[in-house]
Amino acid sequence: MKKLLNAPSDLVKEALAGMAVAHPDLLRVQLDPAFLVRADAPVRGKVAVLSGGGSGHEPLHGGFVGRGMLDAACPGAVFTSPTPDQILEATRAVDGGAGVVHVVKNYTGDVMNFEMAAELARDMGIATETVLVNDDVAVENSLYTAGRRGVGTTVLVEKICGAAAEAGRGLADVAALGRRVNDHxxxxxxxxxxxxxxxxxxxxxxxxxxxxxxxxxxxxxxxxxxxxxxxxxxxxxxxxxxxxxxxxxxxxxxxxxxxxxxxxxxxxxxxxxxxxxxxxxxxxxxxxxxxxxxxxxxxxxxxxxxxxxxxxxEEMVRYWDAPVHTAALRWGV
Amino acid sequence: MKKLLNAPSDLVKEALAGMAVAHPDLLRVQLDPAFLVRADAPVRGKVAVLSGGGSGHEPLHGGFVGRGMLDAACPGAVFTSPTPDQILEATRAVDGGAGVVHVVKNYTGDVMNFEMAAELARDMGIATETVLVNDDVAVENSLYTAGRRGVGTTVLVEKICGAAAEAGRGLADVAALGRRVNDHxxxxxxxxxxxxxxxxxxxxxxxxxxxxxxxxxxxxxxxxxxxxxxxxxxxxxxxxxxxxxxxxxxxxxxxxxxxxxxxxxxxxxxxxxxxxxxxxxxxxxxxxxxxxxxxxxxxxxxxxxxxxxxxxxEEMVRYWDAPVHTAALRWGV
The missing domain is CATH 3.30.1180.20 (Dihydroxyacetone kinase; domain 2)
Structure with missing residues (x-):
């Protein structure tokens, strides 16, 4: 195996530390449990958009944290779902009182852990909505999935929901829009x-x-x-x-x-x-x-x-074109 | 060899055709000889910044064509210098009357062909200046180079010179700034x-x-x-x-x-x-x-x-931060 890393078990943590020093204007990193939030989180009165999943798909999701896209990202170990406590802590860190949309790729572990985190968040009085992404036409059911897998449309859901949230849309609206993007x-x-x-x-x-x-x-x-x-x-x-x-x-x-x-x-x-x-x-x-x-x-x-x-x-195009400032996608700012 | 291509001899041409349909707002492609120019070229009264070199280093240079960076890019075959006629035609296509800066990575073939193109352009009454990039500390002289090779600093020279040209700086100023970036x-x-x-x-x-x-x-x-x-x-x-x-x-x-x-x-x-x-x-x-x-x-x-x-x-940082709108680097617009 030829890779630029130190101990494999430190890879995700060290990459997060690299992101923190590369993009201090955009995001903050917390290491235990591990998640990234936009620099000015929580944004009071704004719906927050959060995603996560196994690492190894970068820039998804951490590279999309910033103004106009994700409020938080929860990276699991490589190709491993983030844990419920990671997701819960990130949800708490970005909730600005208007609720949190969870964008979840349709893999069994992700779905389960996001569900658990959403329940725990609800118990703490944080409203959440889940947008499940299942856009891969290749196969029904798969190694880690019941139904279709969530892949490329995830990036588009995150951008469009992030812009809608930035524009002040409410929790139900942002989630409905995300589901519409996934459906199309x-x-x-x-x-x-x-x-x-x-x-x-x-x-x-x-x-x-x-x-x-x-x-x-x-x-x-x-x-x-x-x-x-x-x-x-x-x-x-x-x-x-x-x-x-x-x-x-x-x-x-x-x-x-x-x-x-x-x-x-x-x-x-x-x-x-x-x-x-x-x-x-x-x-x-x-x-x-x-x-x-x-x-x-x-x-x-x-x-x-x-x-x-x-x-x-027309609405999707408008939110696609809206300003975004993240490590991996940036325009209008 | 496992690659996503049709005939190897069509690779660069087909990739350029892809860029043309992906980014019609940013750039135009000409195929014979092959080069890319920003969509609104030539920009009257503005110094133009042009670069080129072998293909295979993408997004360098074609991905940096657009507002605030390169006016034109001349892609050679993979790892092969562009020809003098490619460079000359691109120089003519972007000259807005204020002259053209050639950003050249220090490889013998590139240096020779850019020199020849610059002479031919001069004969046609187009003023040019060359910024040679030779920033690689690894070795003195190399397989295709006398002196140091030109590598990563090229991206920074192109961004900073592109912004200076966009700001209305003159030919000698833009070239001097490019040389200062290379020196540092x-x-x-x-x-x-x-x-x-x-x-x-x-x-x-x-x-x-x-x-x-x-x-x-x-x-x-x-x-x-x-x-x-x-x-x-x-x-x-x-x-x-x-x-x-x-x-x-x-x-x-x-x-x-x-x-x-x-x-x-x-x-x-x-x-x-x-x-x-x-x-x-x-x-x-x-x-x-x-x-x-x-x-x-x-x-x-x-x-x-x-x-x-x-x-x-301070001047480099100001031009680094200035708006740029290309396929691969974009901010402020």
Whole structure:
């Protein structure tokens, strides 16, 4: 295993310490239990938006903490759910009296621990709402999931809910908007290589020299099938066809197209995929009005790509465009 | 070779086509010869800033085209200098009558081709100035270089010169500022893995399972030495010590600390390195007043990191903070 780390057990803690000194204007880090909050938390009277999950998907979620996006992020160990006490303490730290929205990717451990934290928060008088993200069209049920997995749409839910909360919308409104984003977003990914979880020390699965995993999960969960490596245009079709065939994409609609790198794939290749995905969306009569290209929800150093398509309405576009100031997404400020 | 591409010979062209449809508000792409210009080029009366070099280092340079940074970027084939005619045509396309600054990384082919283009532009009545970047403390002379190689400081030169040009500074001023940034910036990197140039089809060098290359160049050029993989803190010292021992870092000064991923290294690991680099800078009495963490000058999918330290003055910080709107760096707009 070749990685830039000290003890594997210190990786997440040391990375958080790095974020704290790199972005003191944006966020504060607490180490026991571990979470990040925006520098000015809690913001009195504002709905707070909180997410979390296993580490190893950076910049998700810690890189999205800041003005206009997440109030807090709870990083678990690599590919391991955060604990209920982490989530509870972060929820308490960011509640400004208007309640807290939990954005939860649909993995069994995450769902369970966020539920427990939400109950404990309620007992303390903090109102919470949960937005469950389950946008991965690859498979129903998976290694760590009942139903569909939550992947790329999570980034879009966090941005749009964060902007709505910043604009002063109420708890129920922000949560309803987040659910609408999830309902209108669909994703699928493929891997060219596996990745290595530091405390395991070896790759989580194996792929032959010309083999890929179509429909890969962000923890290396099996997808739909193993396939041979093919030209990028054909691989892009393998992802776009199932996405486009799923609800809700209708000709004439506006979409946000998000081509995401899984960690080890050069930007050059992501733009090759974006080019073809854009062409395929246009061929179905969809108008790409916003785009995002880069590694935003990763699987450590895995080589591969995922595509997320979000059918947007005017309100979503407005909140997408609203100012955001985080380590990984920033505009308007 | 596992890559998301169609024909290797189409990679750069198809990636440019992807950039064109992903960022129509920011830039325009021309394919023969290949270059990118900001959407509103040429900007009448403004000094233009242009850079270029081999592809494979994305987002450098194309990802930095837009308001407040580069007016144009000329991508060569992967790890191959752009041709004089590419550079000349791009220079002509962005000249707004106030001249063009060429930001050139110190590689023999780049230097030669930029020189030739500058002469041809001069014959056509376009004033140019060249800022040569040679900030890599690892080695004197290298596989493709006489003198020091140009690496991470290039990103900082492009941002700061771009902002100065946007603010209306004249040709000589912008170039002088760029040279001052280069004079005050120092970098060094290390690789954990090699990378594969698509048309070669195999890794450009080999590293044993616990071996690293200290002082690696961005094309995989040999560095100072092969070494054993060690804990991240020790590796960070191996990069920071030669940087800090070089001119011009003086106790009490303000610095910008830039921890750059070479492509295949997770963000989590970059923040572990940032944490230690910040500590080592502070131990020498330097105050880290600005930071940048992420993959900004890469070597395809190479795993590794480079560190750049820039001793900043008030003018550099002001231009660093100025609004920028490009695909890869954006703030203030």
């Amino acid at each position: 977003g669909r994703s699928m990914g493929l891997a060219l290589t596996p990745c290595t979880v530091p405390h395991a020390g070896k790759p989580s699965f194996e792929l032959g020299p010309d083999e890929i995993e179509v429909g890969i999960g962000i923890h290396g969960e099996p997808g739909r099938r193993r396939a041979k490596l093919e030209p990028a245009d054909r691989l892009t079709e393998m992802l776009m066809d199932p996405i486009l065939d799923d609800l809700p994409f209708r000709a004439g609609k506006d979409v946000l197209l998000f081509v995401n790198g899984l960690g080890g794939t050069p930007l050059l290749e992501l733009y090759v995929v974006f080019r073809k995905a854009h062409e395929l969306a246009a061929a179905r009569g969809l108008r790409v009005v916003r785009s995002l290209v880069g590694p935003y929800i990763t699987s450590l150093e895995m080589a591969g790509v995922s595509i997320t398509l979000l059918e947007v309405d | 910036g120092r970098s060094m990197g290390l690789a954990l893995t090699p990378c594969t140039v698509p048309h070669a089809g195999k890794p450009s060098f080999e590293l044993g399972p616990d071996e690293i290359e200290v002082g690696i160049g961005i094309h995989g050029e040999p560095g100072r030495r092969r070494a054993k993989l060690e804990p991240a803190d020790r590796l960070t010292e191996m990069l920071m010590d030669p940087i800090l021992d070089d001119l011009p870092f003086r106790a009490g000064k303000d610095v910008l600390l830039f921890v750059n991923g070479l492509g295949g290294t997770p963000l989590l690991e970059l923040y572990v390195v940032f944490r230690k680099a910040h500590e080592l800078a502070a131990a020498r009495g330097l105050r880290v007043v600005r930071s940048l963490v992420g993959p900004y000058i890469t070597s395809l999918e190479m795993a590794g990191v480079s560190i750049t330290l820039l001793e900043v003055d």
